[in-house]
Amino acid sequence: MTAKQRGASLLEFAVAVVVVGILMGLLLQRLWYYQGEAEQAAVQMTVASVRAALEIKAAQAKLPGRSTDLTFLTEENPLDLLKAKPANYAGELFSPSNEDVGAGNWCFDRTDKSLIYLLNFGNSFIDAQTKRLKFKVKLLRLPHSPAKPSGAPETVGVALEQVKD
Structure with a gap:
């Protein structure tokens, strides 16, 4: 048997291991990136669903024979509208800690009436100051239109806004 028929040398094996290692590193980096992107999309979809539900509730309140007082929406869990x-x-x-909520989970804080999401991946929201995203339902008083009669009820809307923790 000659030396050329033995198989791969130790150098060739080392080069193959290095190439496979680099490819695995790139694959894991992309997977981590897409996990963060998926988390961001899921949070945005939940927030959009809650905002749409709030708009529907506000529109229903403006129907004839309904109460236009929307202050109850600021006190309730907005996820109950879904x-x-x-x-x-x-x-x-009540005043949940990060351990109570768990990474990648939503909760409603009964203490300050806010909706909380605890980030699972730190790269999901580049502008996030902390791992905790906080949202509150707020009433919006729209400017009074000069075309409206003076006795007309004030126009009120609702919004789900992100607030600083």
């Missing part, structure tokens, strides 16, 4: 709560909803808690 047909189905997100699968990663941890429930209603």
